Amino acid sequence: MHKLVLIRHGQSQWNLDNRFSGWADVDITEQGMTEAREAGELLKREGYAFDVAHTSVLKRAVRTLWGALDAMEMMWLPVHTDWRLNERHYGALTGLNKAETAEKYGDAQVKVWRRSYDVPPPALERSANEAVHDPRYAALNPGDIPDTECLKDTVARVLPYWNEVLAPAISAGQRVLAVAHGNSIRALVKYLDGMSDEAIVELNIPNGVPLVYEFDDQLKVLRHYYLGDAEAIAAKAAAVANQGKAK
Numbered sequence: 748m749h750k751l752v753l754i755r756h757g758q759s760q761w762n763l764d765n766r767f768s769g770w771a772d773v774d775i776t777e778q779g780m781t782e783a784r785e786a787g788e789l790l791k792r793e794g795y796a797f798d799v800a801h802t803s804v805l806k807r808a809v810r811t812l813w814g815a816l817d818a819m820e821m822m823w824l825p826v827h828t829d830w831r832l833n834e835r836h837y838g839a840l841t842g843l844n845k846a847e848t849a850e851k852y853g854d855a856q857v858k859v860w861r862r863s864y865d866v867p868p869p870a871l872e873r874s875a876n877e878a879v880h881d882p883r884y885a886a887l888n889p890g891d892i893p894d895t896e897c898l899k900d901t902v903a904r905v906l907p908y909w910n911e912v913l914a915p916a917i918s919a920g921q922r923v924l925a926v927a928h929g930n931s932i933r934a935l936v937k938y939l940d941g942m943s944d945e946a947i948v949e950l951n952i953p954n955g956v957p958l959v960y961e962f963d964d965q966l967k968v969l970r971h972y973y974l975g976d977a978e979a980i981a982a983k984a985a986a987v988a989n990q991g992k993a994k
């Protein structure tokens with residue numbers, strides 16, 4: 748039996764401020780670091796160990812990984828960072844307050860932008876897209892740098908990372924930890940669980956909670972579950988869902 752542990756980064760400053768983050772490189776808060784460390788402590792207590800870690804090129808995920816690894820006494824672990832694990836690009840919504848956006852456009856429209864499978868938020872003008880000049884994306888073909896992304900677009904770049912990097916490592920017996928983002932994790936979960944385009948709309952990933960996948964030798968999902976208090980985790984996920992509602 749093989750396992751993969753996924754963690755969404757701890758609370759970021761823009762999670763706290765209720766702003767759309769996407770590819771903006773926002774740091775985590777003190778609470779976010781506490782969540783990161785608690786995730787690591789929980790994994791350690793439950794007897795988890797890892798051979799390799801993967802994360803995005805955004806500091807809220809990288810720092811969460813550091814906090815979790817520190818708590819596990821595993822800061823020596825090999826770490827791979829890759830843009831394909833980044834949060835979904837939020838286009839022209841990046842930086843806007845989610846509740847204010849819902850007041851302006853309605854809760855239903857904001858839910859479509861946040862959670863629909865194939866409706867992207869309005870795109871950024873290319874000239875306003877800072878990622879184009881960001882050295883961390885220099886190796887990408889400019890056409891691969893998004894100006895906005897729906898979840899389907901996110902799946903289209905997360906899935907190759909699964910197929911080419913994560914799945915072969917897991918099949919080879921490596922114990923993999925991946926720290927990513929609400930929507931890059933939704934993209935992977937949609938694929939792994941074979942969720943419909945309709946069902947994925949209701950899935951919200953809580954910050955800083957280890958999500959364990961168990962696979963058979965063919966990497967068929969046997970089961971998946973969060974570690975920790977189920978009620979507290981459900982409350983955290985519900986709070987994420989409610990971030991997109993007008994006050």
Ligand SMILES: O=C(O)[C@@H](CO)OP(=O)(O)O
Pocket residue numbers: 762766767768769770834835837845861929930987990991
């Ligand atoms: O702002 C974002 O980038 C994401 C995750 O924080 O938000 P949402 O939950 O609205 O998709």
